[in-house]
Amino acid sequence: MVQIVTDWRDLPEGLRGAAVAIGAFDGVHRGHQAVIATAREVARSIGAPLGVVSFDPHPRRWFQPDAAPFRLMTPAQMARALEPLGVDRLYLLPFGAELAGMSDEAFAHDVLAGPQAARSAVGRQDGLKIRHAAVGFDFTYGKGRTGSPEGLRRQGEALGFGVTVCERVDDPDGLKLSSSAVREAIHAGDMPRAAAILGRPFAIEGEVIHGDKRGRTIGVPTANVRLGDYMRPAYGVYAVRARLPDGRVLDGVASLGLRPMFALDEPLLEVWLFDFDGDLYGQTIETQLIAFLRGEETFDGLDALKVQIDADARAARSVLSPSS
Template sequence: MVEIVTDWRGLPEGLKGAAVAIGAFDGVHRGHRAVIERARAAAERLEAPLGVVSFDPHPRRWFQPSAAPFRLMTPTQMARALAPLGVERLYLLPFDAEMAAMSDEAFARQVLAGGLGIQHAAVGFDFTYGKDRTGSPEGLRRHGEALGFSVDVTSRIDDADGLKLSSSAVREALKAGDMARTAAILGRPFAIEGEVVHGDKRGRTIGVPTANVRMGDYMRPAYGVYATRSRLPDGRVVDGVANLGLRPMYALDEPLLEVWLFDFDGDIYGQTIETELVAFLRGEMAFDGLDALRIQIDADAAAARAALTRPQPILS
């Protein structure tokens, strides 16, 4: 289990001294993992804990508070994705007015060297930091030499087939409903985690009860119907089919993920589930009535079951 540390100030000595990878790491995609691997190698060499330094909220949200939702994962999902990589600590630092005003030198001195007491930092080739993004990987290396920690920089890494491994590429693939490309970049299917909330319960009237999850600050993938796999609170993974969007037949004020869990009968209201969007089946449609909707749902369920029989990564 990854320990989550939510500040850099006043840490006990036992939480200092790690070799860390630094970045937003939204999505923890395959490119991010290359940076973390460099930190892991340093941690082994230095006999230090392996950590990841990230920020909450995402710096983009701080500087662009009215920006459209863009996040690819929650902090809980990030910690879960980091665990198999050997990460012991996630330093999820508050990106606040103090952090935003720091120069690159102040960030290196006060946060990395002073607050976290790091021994090593691994960053990506495009890493920037400090007020007005004046800090660069080369600048961090110079600061590290003066402050007592080493730095290495990971060059851009693309897939052997030329697939760009970046968070922006994930967002482009999600917008296009290209779930195979999304999973290829992430190294796993994109998943939405959230509390199951009450809906209008129309699905129950046609025998299709759904678990409804609000999208919050998640990036909005293509609206439509998906084949899904959901992890329930008890650890079970259940296949299903979901509508994601504004549901044109019964319009919503905000997008909602509505998941019909196959062969499941239970009460999970108020509990948290995580749902993988495994395959995009079709865009949103309007129907003449509930009978037409039910016929289409049956067709969608059959298509989802077929999609899910093909080899796919599952939640782990």
């Protein structure tokens, strides 16, 4: 399990000294994975733990507080995505006024390396004391984004850590591997393309909340999840797979959006799990959007809606069938 560290200050020595990959890593897509793989190779060669340095909230949320929801994953999802990559620690640094106002030199010195004079009486220090950093070719950091990969390399030489700059990685077929490309695919409802970039299906994780329970009246009980700060996928109906708290993964069909027949104040993910009868209220589930089936529609009453839901369920079962 990946250990999550939420500050760079007042750390015990045992949480310092890693080889790290640095970046926002929203989505942990295949391009991110290449940067992390580079850090992993160095970590193994020098006998250091492998770490990832990221930020919460995403810096974009700090600088653009009114921006539309854009996140591709929660911190918990990020930690799970990093585990199979061999990551030991996720340094999820709190991004606020202090980090936003740091110069690139201060970030390298105070956060990545650590001022040697900061040792406390109980043997704790500020700074991660990294031994090596891997960054992407377009990595920027520091106030005004003045820091560059080459700048970090020079600062690392002065501060005692190495730096590897990873070139852009694209799919052999020309698929762009970036968070923006994932968002474009999700916005278009092209879930296979999003999955090809991510290396896994896009998934929404959240607590199951009480809805109006209208679905129960037509034999379609749903687990309802708010979208929060997730990027808004194309509104409509999806074939899905959901991971329950007990580890079970169940197929289903889901409506995502504002329900034009029964208008909602905010978009909602409503998941009907096939062959499931249980109470999920208050529990956290993760729902993979496997395929977009159709857009939102309005129907002439509940009977017509039920007919369409049954058709959607058949389509979802077909898509999710192992033989598909």
